[in-house]
Amino acid sequence: MAHSVAVIVGSLRKESFSLKIAKALAKIAPPSLKLGIVTLHDLSFFNQDLEATPPADWLKFRETVQKSDAVLFVSPEYNRSVPGVLKNAIDVGSRPYGKSSFLGKPTGIVVSSPGPLGGVAAAMHLKALLPGICGPILQQPEIYLNGVGDAFDDKGELTKESLEKVLRDYITAFAAWVGKQAA
Numbered sequence: 001m002a003h004s005v006a007v008i009v010g011s012l013r014k015e016s017f018s019l020k021i022a023k024a025l026a027k028i029a030p031p032s033l034k035l036g037i038v039t040l041h042d043l044s045f046f047n048q049d050l051e052a053t054p055p056a057d058w059l060k061f062r063e064t065v066q067k068s069d070a071v072l073f074v075s076p077e078y079n080r081s082v083p084g085v086l087k088n089a090i091d092v093g094s095r096p097y098g099k100s101s102f103l104g105k106p107t108g109i110v111v112s113s114p115g116p117l118g119g120v121a122a123a124m125h126l127k128a129l130l131p132g133i134c135g136p137i138l139q140q141p142e143i144y145l146n147g148v149g150d151a152f153d154d155k156g157e158l159t160k161e162s163l164e165k166v167l168r169d170y171i172t173a174f175a176a177w178v179g180k181q182a183a
């Protein structure tokens with residue numbers, strides 16, 4: 001049976017490259033993975049005052065992650081770090097204390113930028129903040145996608161062959177690794 005992956009997209013932008021990358025990954029992933037895209041438009045701010053009576057949107061997000069076999073973060077970099085919406089989702093998913101929804105889930109990180117550095121600083125920050133609350137993080141291959149601004153056509157389809165190859169190699173490796181974690 002295919003392993004389900006919650007693909008958490010770190011941008012709310014309608015024409016987000018991260019969202020387009022997530023959709024491209026879902027198309028080219030091997031049959032052993034089933035990618036479900038999770039957007040964060042409806043997730044409210046974490047507020048510790050609400051922990052005893054969590055809002056429905058937190059519960060829905062946590063359940064989506066808990067039901068998945070693995071997690072893949074697909075995110076841009078904002079100011080050399082993780083966008084606020086994604087950090088908020090990680091905070092929501094990490095609670096209650098000791099019961100993180102991400103616990104034990106094999107986790108992948110895919111970052112991108114239209115610029116030259118490919119979002120590497122965001123990936124480093126994710127790698128720094130995740131270990132206490134998730135499962136193992138795939139370390140290699142690393143994937144920092146630069147120059148994504150000209151990678152998609154008007155319909156949002158991936159047209160840049162070099163990028164497609166990098167994504168295909170990554171998701172193939174991720175699928176094999178998730179399979180090993182589950183074995």
Ligand code: FNR
Pocket residue numbers: 010011012013015016017018019075076077078079080081112113114115116117118119
């Ligand atoms: C950016 N951008 C950006 N890019 C980068 O490579 N490093 C950075 O530190 C930042 N910082 C940053 C901050 C803020 C507030 C914005 C709005 C943008 C540019 C960013 O990579 C670009 O807007 C992407 O297109 C955003 O990702 P999505 O929405 O296309 O997925």
